[in-house]
Amino acid sequence: MSEKVYIFDTTLRDGEQVPGCKLNATEKLELALKLEALGVDIIEAGFPVSSPGDFDSVSQIAKVIKNATVCGLSRAVQKDIEVAGQALKFAKRSRIHTGIGTSDFHIKSKFNSNREDILERAIQCVKWARNFTNDVEFYAEDAGGYCLPYQYGEKIAYLINNVPNVDKAILSCHCHNDLGLATANSIAGVISGARQIECTINGLGERAGNTALEEVVMILQSHKDLGFYTSVDAKQLNPLSREVSDIMRMPVQPNKAIVGANAFSHSSGIHQDGFLKDAQTYEIINPEVVGAGESKIVLTARSGRSALAHRFQKIGYQFNRNDIDFLYEKFLQVADRKKEVDESDLQMLAQAYTPELATN
Ligand code: KIV
Numbered sequence: 001m002s003e004k005v006y007i008f009d010t011t012l013r014d015g016e017q018v019p020g021c022k023l024n025a026t027e028k029l030e031l032a033l034k035l036e037a038l039g040v041d042i043i044e045a046g047f048p049v050s051s052p053g054d055f056d057s058v059s060q061i062a063k064v065i066k067n068a069t070v071c072g073l074s075r076a077v078q079k080d081i082e083v084a085g086q087a088l089k090f091a092k093r094s095r096i097h098t099g100i101g102t103s104d105f106h107i108k109s110k111f112n113s114n115r116e117d118i119l120e121r122a123i124q125c126v127k128w129a130r131n132f133t134n135d136v137e138f139y140a141e142d143a144g145g146y147c148l149p150y151q152y153g154e155k156i157a158y159l160i161n162n163v164p165n166v167d168k169a170i171l172s173c174h175c176h177n178d179l180g181l182a183t184a185n186s187i188a189g190v191i192s193g194a195r196q197i198e199c200t201i202n203g204l205g206e207r208a209g210n211t212a213l214e215e216v217v218m219i220l221q222s223h224k225d226l227g228f229y230t231s232v233d234a235k236q237l238n239p240l241s242r243e244v245s246d247i248m249r250m251p252v253q254p255n256k257a258i259v260g261a262n263a264f265s266h267s268s269g270i271h272q273d274g275f276l277k278d279a280q281t282y283e284i285i286n287p288e289v290v291g292a293g294e295s296k297i298v299l300t301a302r303s304g305r306s307a308l309a310h311r312f313q314k315i316g317y318q319f320n321r322n323d324i325d326f327l328y329e330k331f332l333q334v335a336d337r338k339k340e341v342d343e344s345d346l347q348m349l350a351q352a353y354t355p356e357l358a359t360n
């Protein structure tokens, strides 16, 4: 039997912290409803004490979201927690996310303090939060430092093996992508016993971003052997990725896994030939499963004859092997001049062609 991994979406909080990605209350509410429809378990709606606008956003979201838990961030500060509690007052299910920097580095540099004091503050903030909701999540900021996946997994395993009553809590992975390892670390955490991943649509988030929601969801769905599932409806991943990108005015890199424009495009002859014989040779996910529409065969100077014949066929030209051999040479002349050969180029090549040209 597979086990559930909870998806904690923080697009509206960590994602929205990205310079240029700030949203107004209406936009945040619209996205919160889409995230709920996507099937995430927890929506981190904002950081209520940070501004009156964010307080209002969180309380509006708390009023309308019915299935997901609505979460508000706070520092280990009584005022933050009280304000978060107020903002979440009308939520059907609310969570306060509170915590503090716990690495030796943060303890010294940020707080000029010591472990005993930080431990006391940590316990205190959870107690304050419990006055508002039974669902409290504690973050031990920087506890992972800049881990490699096996180190991150070991940390989670250490907690599972050493913390009394740990089975009463859900351990969560909150990773940033400073070394491009956010997704790998989150998956390593889950393999070692964590059951929640904190992530964002398109991997948006502070600095190099957070763990990308679409990546972890599809890793767990593709690797059934791991024995996990999420409640996310994968078909909505691409449409929602585009909406988030548009509303936040933050383009998605074309080579981004799952939601990038090139994620299901094939442009080199070797790949195109294999793909056209059997899509699974170069696609581990059917693009329709993640709402990405059809795969694309892109024509460039690196493309091959099968791809050219395929693209001609798509616009209604059925050429035989001889025709294609001839047309391919003409195609390469165009392709060497252009980045991509498009439909109008193909029309031009096809219309200029007569079979006598190939035989002469
Ligand atoms: O990256 C971080 O440290 C955070 C915490 C505030 C949860 O987002």
Ligand code: ZN
Binding pocket: 014, 174, 176, 205, 206, 210
């Ligand atoms: Zn973060």
